[in-house]
Amino acid sequence: MPQPLDYLKETPSQTAGPYVHIGLAPGAAGFDIYRRELGWDIAGPEAPGERIRIEGVVHDGTGAPVKDVMLEVWQADAAGIHAHPDDPRHEAVAPGFRGWGRVITDFDTGLWGFDSIKPGPVVGRDGRIMAPHISLWIVARGINIGLNTRIYFDDEDNSADPVLALIEQADRRQTLLARKTAPGRYRFDIRLQGDGETVFLDI
Amino acid sequence: MTPAEYYQRDRTWQPPALAPDYKTSVARSPGLPLLSLRNSLSEITGPVFGHGDIDATDNDLIRNYAKTGDPVGERIIVHGRVLDEDARPVPGTLVEIWQANAGGRYRHKKDTYLAPIDPNFGGCGRTLTDDQGHYAFRTVKPGAYPWRNWVNNWRPAHIHVSVFGRAFVQRLITQLYFEGDPLIAQCPIVQAIPDPRAVEQLIAPLDMNAAVPLDCLAYRFDIVLRGRRSTLFENRLEGN
Numbered sequence: 001m002p003q004p005l006d007y008l009k010e011t012p013s014q015t016a017g018p019y020v021h022i023g024l025a026p027g028a029a030g031f032d033i034y035r036r037e038l039g040w041d042i043a044g045p046e047a048p049g050e051r052i053r054i055e056g057v058v059h060d061g062t063g064a065p066v067k068d069v070m071l072e073v074w075q076a077d078a079a080g081i082h083a084h085p086d087d088p089r090h091e092a093v094a095p096g097f098r099g100w101g102r103v104i105t106d107f108d109t110g111l112w113g114f115d116s117i118k119p120g121p122v123v124g125r126d127g128r129i130m131a132p133h134i135s136l137w138i139v140a141r142g143i144n145i146g147l148n149t150r151i152y153f154d155d156e157d158n159s160a161d162p163v164l165a166l167i168e169q170a171d172r173r174q175t176l177l178a179r180k181t182a183p184g185r186y187r188f189d190i191r192l193q194g195d196g197e198t199v200f201l202d203i
Numbered sequence: 204m205t206p207a208e209y210y211q212r213d214r215t216w217q218p219p220a221l222a223p224d225y226k227t228s229v230a231r232s233p234g235l236p237l238l239s240l241r242n243s244l245s246e247i248t249g250p251v252f253g254h255g256d257i258d259a260t261d262n263d264l265i266r267n268y269a270k271t272g273d274p275v276g277e278r279i280i281v282h283g284r285v286l287d288e289d290a291r292p293v294p295g296t297l298v299e300i301w302q303a304n305a306g307g308r309y310r311h312k313k314d315t316y317l318a319p320i321d322p323n324f325g326g327c328g329r330t331l332t333d334d335q336g337h338y339a340f341r342t343v344k345p346g347a348y349p350w351r352n353w354v355n356n357w358r359p360a361h362i363h364v365s366v367f368g369r370a371f372v373q374r375l376i377t378q379l380y381f382e383g384d385p386l387i388a389q390c391p392i393v394q395a396i397p398d399p400r401a402v403e404q405l406i407a408p409l410d411m412n413a414a415v416p417l418d419c420l421a422y423r424f425d426i427v428l429r430g431r432r433s434t435l436f437e438n439r440l441e442g443n
Contacts (some may be wrong), residue, residue, distance in 0.1 A: 006290075007210075007288045007289065007430065008286060008287075008288045008289075008290055008427045008430075009213070009216055009288070009400075009401065009404065009427060010212065010213065010216065010217070010288060010375075010427050010428065010429055011375060011377050011404055011405070011426050011427045011428070012216060012217055012218060012377060012396045012401045012402070012404060012405060013217050013218060013375060013376060013377055014218070014363075014376065014377045014378040014392060014393075014395075014396075014405070015225075015228075015376075015378075015392060016363065016365075016376045017363060017378075018311075018313060019301065019309045019311045019313070019314060019363075020301070020363070020376075021311065022301040022309060022310060022311050022325075022326050022327050023299050023300060023301025023326075023327045023329075023363055023365060024299060024301070024365060026325065026327055029309075029310065029311040029312065030310070030311065030312040031268075031310055031325060033267060033268055033325045033327060034257070034258070034261060034329075035258055036256070038252070038256060038257075038297075060230040060231050061229075061230040061231070061232075061234070062230050064230075066231065068313075072374070074245070074248070074249060074250065074371045076244075076245070082244060082245075082248040083248075083250075083251065084248035084249060084250075084251060085251075086244070086247050086248050086369075086370070087244055087248055098250060098251075099250065100249070100250030107313070122243070122244055122245055123243075123244060124243040124244070124245075125241060125243050130243065130245070133245070135245050135246070135371055137371070137374055139376055140231065141227050141231075142225070142227030142228045142229075142230070142231035142232075143220070143228070143231055143232075144217075144218040144219065144220060144222060144225070144228060144232075144392075144395050145217050145218060145220065146374060146375075146376060147220075147233070150245075163240060163243075166238060166240070167238060192230075192231050192232070192233060193230060193231070193232060193233055193234050194234065197233060197234060197235050198233075199235075199238055200233050200237050200238070201237060201238050201239075201240050202211075202212065202214070202237035202238065202239045202240065203240050203242065203246045203371070203372050
């Protein structure tokens, strides 16, 4: 036997279940408990940039809307800077900008939406510039481990994005594009399974 | 120094998306493979929380929704550390929990189980780990509850746990189970995890040393997040 490696194992994931709101958005579960719930204000009022709203529905493999999903959003500011110390430019991040949001659906329709600013391009690996994008993490009843994906914008030049370029079937890149429906408004539907299945990422 | 990336997730240790005995996973699991990405700045960063975001009492579920007195149930402390795969503490990270009350009833408008709501129990808490990665909650032990999967499926007593870590790649939601619960072996959600050793990682042992005599028992639950490469050889995220 070789020497054992002494790394710990990552704690296994489990589904967030149908009552995820109790812990992460108790107001939606039907009660007020915290002075302030987290994740409702991604960009803050001061950050420069184009104010946008993104809306969508998550569909399951039968096409039905998933009404108990929770999404979390992570993005850079309009200059492509993350509000995090590991971003080399973080000290210049826009004032009041946090870049993180928590989004839940309407229990009746499954529609979700969030307000933010359009992120700027971010420097990717080997200095290659990534097109403006928002990272998403999706949990729900029936999802055993959170699903990662990215939102890109159909009114940006995405042709040189190194992540989209990794998608072998070019048609599938479309599943990551939010479609502009009005000035400052975008639609981003997610299909968990089947026709038009959204590209999910192992990050 | 260039920011370092994180170890890849061991997807054979984690539950698969499709676990047919957990019926809801059948239509909610992607059918196509995940696209593997090497970390960029978008992945190695993530939200940062501070003491201004939460209140110091948010981690006490015995008191944070008390209206006329304490909630009914077995009083327990749940505590542990958040570590990475290199056993280094993860300080200052947000840990959030939620659970049913002692009778297995959730305070959620979609929960219609006949067991009653406890007027003094909300069922959620949150805290930040200290500089050594420690966290602690005080609560009541949740009850088992039935769910519509097979006709007679019951969830083991469990507490849902959400933790952020330092990077978006470390984001994790899991469930804590209690030592000795015979329902663990029967639960299709637990058993979606293929490796029995991984299941054991979710079972909190009774921790008498952390109990408060004549007041409450304690359970210990350590959480391990993905580790991070050291720079033995440079893994450049940026050019030049």
